[in-house]
Amino acid sequence: MRKFTEGLVFAALMAGVLTGCASGNDKAGKAGKADTAEAAGKAAGKSESSKSAAPAATASTESGRGSGTRVGEAGSACELPVSFETAEGWTAKAMSAVDSEFLGELTHHKSLKGACELDTKERVISRMLVWTGPATDSSARHVLDVFMTEEGEYLVESKYQDLKVGGLPAVEVVYKLNSPKLKENREQRALALSTPKGVVVVQLRGFDTAEHRQILPVYELAKKTVSGPSVAAN
Template identity: 45%
Template sequence: MGKYKWGAVSAVLSIGVLAGCSATPEKGGDTAKNASPSASAAASANAAKKDDKAAAGSPDAWKKGTRVGAAGSLCELPVSFDVAKMWQPKGLKPEDGKLLGEFMGHKSARGACEIDAKPAGNIGFIRVWTTDPTKKSPREVLEEFTGEQPRVVKKEFSDTKAGELPAAEVSYTTKSPLKDEPQQERAFAVVTPKGATVVHLGGFDNTEHKEMLPAYEMAKKSVAPVS
């Protein structure tokens, strides 16, 4: 199905590994010796996850890393912005971006870039969506974008700035068929002569979403048009 589906699949697999299986040691036995292979693997994965989280909480985690958007960068977009140092951007081919839009219900925009949070110890992406040149305002772009997304239950729009560009932002929740708690999501949009850009932050759950917000805010504050 393409790289975006593998991203979703790998995230689910990561959760399975991190959750692991617990084993009860035999009475009077040595815990390490009696631990099952699956429990040992889970313990190792949990330790690695803690190390990743500790690294993500270090000052380096939220320093500027690469910059995407300009010609020759990892993602070529109508605007450029900074990516947090420990996040990994990857540009999407046009056919993959279109397929991602179809998969996630977006017809008005196509996927252009996925910025993976796993190297920073989180499960989720900042996804960047683009459109052809448009006369719509940033808010109209976001209204259409969220209107296409299934199971949206609450939306709050606001006018803001992304870098020095006029922008609109939306904070919203979606109802997951797999979870009782509504999922928090956020996005901002800007419009330039080259088209609209929507920068979206989801996350595996609300805890992951909250922990990834600094990277999203870094992107928003550093936006500049691409000449």
């Protein structure tokens, strides 16, 4: 049976348990569905344990203090078209081709590939994902529009904003996904950049809106410390 990274357990929970996106995915096959169910079950159990034992985010997660470690540079845990600083207590792990493909099947994000996952041992469900793609003439807004379209019927609200990130033009979206299992619309967000070295989408998810906002400082730190090549015209 396929071995899952902790990040893919998170993806299984988000896509399978909360929205049901992966339940009808015939391409994954029966074995893939069995793996997904097992991973989601484990993640759900861990989630309940985590929520009951530590309902509030830890100090390092809330503060978003930098660790001094950059992700994305050559020789770093994940080599990306841009680089940014990780938060204290958070680590980055590059995703294998197999894990990236499986994540795409679960989330239906096929326009880009999962490249890096950032997490903290202090919380089970908290994750920030980095998706990448080859360099393109398309604007960051177009890249993000396609990415958001892949959220499908569960996307209920989205608000875009053009901004500068590390002196580079970028586009950010704050959106909500309907979660029938939680009986709420979960807040999420993503940031897109298009550079000569490739496109990047940094996505911050979370078990629910409350957790998403608790780990928001980690995302804001990454956004504040982004650096990289000049991006394509936006």
